[in-house]
Amino acid sequence: MLLSTIKGDxxxxxxxxxxxxxxxLFRHIISQKTFFSWKNFWNVRFSxxxxxxxxxxxxxx
Amino acid sequence: xxxxxxxRKGLDVNLKGKATKETATVNCPGEYAxxxxxxxxxxxxxxxxxxxxxxxxxxxxxxxxxxxxxxVSPVSGTVSLVERGDRRxxxxxxxxxxxxxxxxxxxxxxxxxxLMLESGLFAFLRQRPYDVVANPEDAPKAIFVSAFNSMxxxxxxxxxxxxxxxxxxxxxxxxxxxxKVYLGVSAKQTAKALTEAKDCEVNIFDGxxxxxxxxxxxxxxxxxxxGEVVWTLGAEEVIFLGRLMKTxxxxxxxxxxxxxxxxxxxxxxxxxxxQKLTTLLDGTINAEGARIISGNVMTGLKTTAEGFLGAxxxxxxxxxxxxxxxxxxxxxxxRFNTFSTHRSYFSWLFGKKKEYVFDARxxxxxxxxxxxxxxDKVFPMDIYAGYLxxxxxxxxxxxxxxxxxxxxxxxxxxxxEFVDSSKLELQRIVREGLDILRKENA
Numbered sequence: 359m360l361l362s363t364i365k366g367d368x369x370x371x372x373x374x375x376x377x378x379x380x381x382x383l384f385r386h387i388i389s390q391k392t393f394f395s396w397k398n399f400w401n402v403r404f405s406x407x408x409x410x411x412x413x414x415x416x417x418x419x
Numbered sequence: 420x421x422x423x424x425x426x427r428k429g430l431d432v433n434l435k436g437k438a439t440k441e442t443a444t445v446n447c448p449g450e451y452a453x454x455x456x457x458x459x460x461x462x463x464x465x466x467x468x469x470x471x472x473x474x475x476x477x478x479x480x481x482x483x484x485x486x487x488x489x490x491v492s493p494v495s496g497t498v499s500l501v502e503r504g505d506r507r508x509x510x511x512x513x514x515x516x517x518x519x520x521x522x523x524x525x526x527x528x529x530x531x532x533x534l535m536l537e538s539g540l541f542a543f544l545r546q547r548p549y550d551v552v553a554n555p556e557d558a559p560k561a562i563f564v565s566a567f568n569s570m571x572x573x574x575x576x577x578x579x580x581x582x583x584x585x586x587x588x589x590x591x592x593x594x595x596x597x598x599k600v601y602l603g604v605s606a607k608q609t610a611k612a613l614t615e616a617k618d619c620e621v622n623i624f625d626g627x628x629x630x631x632x633x634x635x636x637x638x639x640x641x642x643x644x645x646g647e648v649v650w651t652l653g654a655e656e657v658i659f660l661g662r663l664m665k666t667x668x669x670x671x672x673x674x675x676x677x678x679x680x681x682x683x684x685x686x687x688x689x690x691x692x693x694q695k696l697t698t699l700l701d702g703t704i705n706a707e708g709a710r711i712i713s714g715n716v717m718t719g720l721k722t723t724a725e726g727f728l729g730a731x732x733x734x735x736x737x738x739x740x741x742x743x744x745x746x747x748x749x750x751x752x753x754r755f756n757t758f759s760t761h762r763s764y765f766s767w768l769f770g771k772k773k774e775y776v777f778d779a780r781x782x783x784x785x786x787x788x789x790x791x792x793x794x795d796k797v798f799p800m801d802i803y804a805g806y807l808x809x810x811x812x813x814x815x816x817x818x819x820x821x822x823x824x825x826x827x828x829x830x831x832x833x834x835x836e837f838v839d840s841s842k843l844e845l846q847r848i849v850r851e852g853l854d855i856l857r858k859e860n861a
Contacts, residue, residue, distance in 0.1 A: 361846055362717050362836040363710060363738065364432075366760045368750045369783030369840055412751070 421614060423606065424639050426626025428799040430834050432758060434571040434716065435774040438676035438734075440578050442687040448518045450727075451494050451693040452511040453479050457730035458490065458542055459850075460551025460857070463509045471498045476523035476538055476669040479512045487555055491539030493671040493692045495521040511727070514693075522668035531596045535660070538669050543656040543730070547637060547649050549857045550828035550850075559598045559650045561641055564591070566613050566654045567605040567624075569631035570715045570833065572678040574733040576654050577608050578687070579674040584612035586661030587654075592618045593664050594657065598650070603636040626799060628717075634831040638800040643826050653731060675728070679716070679737040680776045681709040693727050696735065700724045704737045710779040712736045717833035718846070741778025750782070760838045786841040788812075794835040794845075802827065804835055808845060811852030816859060824856060 455463040462483040467473065473496065478489040496516040504510045525538050535541040536555060544553040544562075553559070566576050580587060594600045595618035604613045606625035614621060622640055624630045633651045643649055652660075655673055662670045671692040678685040682704050690699060700711065701724075712719035714732040728735065746752060757764045758775040766773065794804035802823040810818040829846035836845040 361720070361844060362833050363712055363719065363721065363736075363779050364434075364716050364777040364837060365780070365782050365842065366758070366838045367763050367782070367840055369786055369842065 421604070421621040421623050423623045423625060426624060426630045426635070426639075426799040428795070428797060429569075429627035429629060430760065430797045430838060431569070431627040431771065432571045432777075432837070433771065433774050434680070434738075435776050436678050436680040436682055436685050436737075437572060438574070438678040438685045438687055440575070440687070442674060442689060444689045445694075445698045447494075447520075447691065447694075447698075448516050449698055450499060450513050450515055450695050451492070451496075451691065452513045452695070452727040453490055453492070453693050454511045454727065454730065455480065455490070455509050458552045459545075460549065461488070461490075461542075463490070465501055465509060465512065467498050467501075467512070469498055469501055472496075473498060473514060474521045474523045475671075476525065478539065479514070480509065482552070485555055487536045488541055488552065489536065489539050490542050491669065493669075493694075495519055522670070525663065525667050525669075527664050527667050531593050534663070538663055540656070540660055540663060540669070543659070544650045544652055547634070547643055547651065547828065548825035549853050551853075551857065553650045554648075557648045560643070560647050561599045561601055562594050562597060562650045562652060563601050563603065563633050563637055563640075564594070564619075564652050564654055564657055565603040565631055565633040565636055567603070567608060567631045568715070568733065569605070569628035570717045571628070572676070572734060572736050573631075573715055574674070574676040574687075577610050577613065579655065580610060580612055580658075583658050583661075584610075586658045586665060587612055588617060588661065589664045590657035590659070590661030591616055593660055594652065595619060601636070601640055603631070603633065603640075605631065629797075629831060629834050630799065632828075632831050634826060634828045635799055638802070638826055642801070642823075645820065645825060653733070655733060673728075673733065675732065676734040677703065677737070678734060679704075679712075681705045681737040681739055690728060692730055696722065696726050696728060697724050699728075699735065700737075708740045708742060709737050710740045712738070715833075716777070717837060718830045739776065739778040741780040744778060744780065761840075781842055783840070783842050785843060788841055788843060793838060793840065794832075797834040797838055798831070800826065800831065804832065808832075808843070808848055811848055814855070816856060819852065819856065824852065827853075829853075 463480040464483045465480045466478050473492045475495050476491050479492050480490050482488040492514050494516040496514045499515040500513040502510040546553040600619035602616050602619045602621045604623050606623050674687050711722050713722040713729045716736045754764050755766050790805050798804040807822040829849045832845040832849050
């Protein structure tokens with residue numbers, strides 16, 4: 359089975375640094391398996407969300 | 420004057436360890452293997468047994484559904500092993516070379532298709548749709564040959580072609596007797612044997628990877644509709660055909676690129692299809708913690724030094740495995756030496772000529788699929804790659820057809836798989852989708 363052995367950006371680095379496209383960024387954030395739903399998302403502060411992502415992503419790196 | 424097709428979408432990744440233009444030969448004696456899995460879509464039926472003495476060009480196995488398609492020995496010697504796995508699946512047929520390289524003689528005066536079927540060269544032809552070994556009963560609309568590979572660390576075909584121009588032209592002329600031949604040439608290639616090739620239509624492609632993929636070229640030159648079939652052949656395999664037409668004997672000698680950051684002196688080697696990699700890799704790579712790939716870093720298969728060169732492989736890439744890559748602060752550290760598609764790191768400040776060392780880490784886990792147009796930026800075909808992948812996962816055949824699955828092959832998704840921040844195995848998904856579709860349409 360064909361497979362790309364090398365990979366581009368890590369999930370986390372992509373989400374954390376590539377803020378040039380906010381639409382893309384938001385969609386990546388909400389796809390994380392956090393307990394935030396789309397409705398609740400707008401109620402939480404960015405900083406806290408990034409903290410959660412940072413913690414989750416480091417497990418995968 | 421050849422038509423120039425400019426492609427804007429795609430991505431060039433500049434990797435360290437490109438092969439220098441210098442060719443070495445390696446010792447040939449030893450074991451060779453023909454692996455049925457290299458020929459997608461074939462149900463192998465063994466026609467030799469252990470201990471048989473074979474010449475180069477003698478059949479080792481045939482396709483059960485089309486017994487006229489033969490898969491032949493690249494060397495003369497003795498069949499040393501018919502390797503089978505679970506449920507008696509044929510894994511490989513190994514031939515111990517005798518070093519004499521006696522080859523079977525073929526009559527080159529007759530029909531080209533019959534000659535290709537007899538000599539085993541037909542097995543190298545692939546068909547679209549489905550990206551499988553071509554069906555000899557089909558009448559293809561056209562035959563496409565791509566004379567360049569735009570993937571990182573790939574072979575430079577213009578260099579390989581030096582001294583074999585006549586064989587290449589003879590191969591093209593022979594193919595032209597089967598169907599119209601389209602030759603895809605890179606804008607960087609200047610060899611007259613390519614740009615002024617006869618008996619074919621030359622199209623020049625100018626753009627980043629994957630412009631060298633034959634699928635991309637088909638999409639821009641003559642897209643496939645439902646019910647149509649096109650065949651494709653690798654550029655070096657055209658030389659195999661040319662040699663056969665000139666001498667009447669098969670000679671599966673390739674000039675492959677041994678490249679990658681773990682290779683001590685990356686250069687070209689003359690080897691035969693199915694050659695054991697030990698002959699190539701002994702002393703030439705930093706073996707500890709290295710990932711050996713038969714084929715390209717983007718589309719190749721993981722193998723070991725004990726493995727064999729794949730039937731279609733034009734390069735062997737060796738990169739670090741990355742098992743012990745401990746980086747302070749992990750991914751959050753700002754850095755200059757890491758490649759980033761999305762400018763996550765400051766390495767973009769150094770321009771496109773900077774070379775990067777990649778290892779085999781996935782750098783993350785599999786995530787939900789995000790429709791953010793990430794694939795489309797590097798997918799230079801008139802196809803919505805993201806939607807097509809979704810349709811394949813969902814098993815929606817009507818939608819797959821509407822989105823143009825007949826034109827794609829797994830390798831076309833290699834760059835999309837590289838940039839995908841959701842870390843999906845796109846090439847595996849597309850291969851499985853094509854296999855299911857082929858079964859349904861059979």
